[in-house]
Amino acid sequence: MSYPRVPGLVSIVTTVYNKLPYVKECLDSILNQTYPSWELIVIDDASTDGSYELVTHWLNQHEAELSGSQGIYTMRLPRNTGYAGAVTAGMFLAKGEFIAIQDADDLSHPDRLAKQVRxxxxxxxxxxxxxxxxxxxxxxxxxxxxxxxxRYGEQIGRTYAAGGHCICHGTTMFRGELFDRIGGHTRRIEGAEDYEFIAKSIRPGARNVENLTDVLYFYRRHLKQRSRQYFGQSAAERDDE
Incomplete structure (x- = not known):
């Protein structure tokens, strides 16, 4: 039995794996959102550096400020599953009409959710x-x-059809019904699970994906980024080439 999604609610999914130096700033940027109707789902992928403990401490510190949100959920996975497993677990918990991705080492502009929902x-x-x-x-x-x-407009579909990439995964917000229809991330392309998810979201000829021109996200470049394990550089460096 499936249950209806909550209209207007944004389910923010953040996965954390050993992001202790960055996760507090990430959470602060979520707390500062001007859009009022959101829930936060934090999936800790068996961190070993104290990230999970920091998240729970942050939640306790901001309990009063978070009282107006629609819910705060944390899950600590019993073993490290990798990004695809962690983010998909978070999506399964999401009950909002919209699902937003927020990487634990990046920041969102205060108006990000409001402008994307609108x-x-x-x-x-x-x-x-x-x-x-x-x-x-x-x-x-x-x-x-x-x-x-x-890329924007019709150029997006053409780019992915040619094997390219032109949407930053951390900035994405999508309809919960899209996840219900196509599922979450897979491990078919290790290190590029974000690309594979966006590519399979695109309906050929339908123009059902888009980028906003507004700068609503801030991508942190650092030496411990996951993409460096696979490509020797950050995702931003790779895609800007």
Whole structure:
């Protein structure tokens, strides 16, 4: 038996694996959102550096401020499953009409959720929506550079059809019904699970995905990024080439 999704609610899914130096700032950026109707789902993928303990401490510290949210849920996985397993677990817990991804080492603009929800409500044919973003070096949050690899409109479908990539996964918000229809991330392309999820979201000829031109996300570049394990550089560096 399936249950209806909560109208207007944004389920924010954040996966954490050994992100102790960054996760507090990430959570602060969620707390500062101007959009009022959201729930936070934090999936800790068996961190060993104290990340989970920091998350629970942060939640306790901000209990009063979080009282207006629709729910805060944390799950600590019993073993490290990898990104695909962790993020999909979070999506299964999401009950919102919309699901938003938030990477634990990045930051969201205060108006991110509000602007993405507004666009999706005004454009019912769009199922997945990314945003423009800026990159900053760890320790220098005020020195940001623009992304150069994003595409918009009809160019998005053409890019993915040719095997390219032009939506930043961390910026995405999508309709819960899209996840209900196609499922979550898989391990078929190790290290590029985000690409595979976006690519399978695209309906050929339907133009059901889009990017906002507004800068609503801030991508932190640092030496411990997951993408460096696979590509020797951060995702932002790779995709800007």
């Amino acid at each position: 666009y999706l409500q005004e454009h019912p044919h769009i199922e997945l929506l990314g945003t423009n973003y800026e990159v900053f070096e760890d320790g220098s949050p005020d020195r940001r550079s623009p992304a150069r690899w994003l």
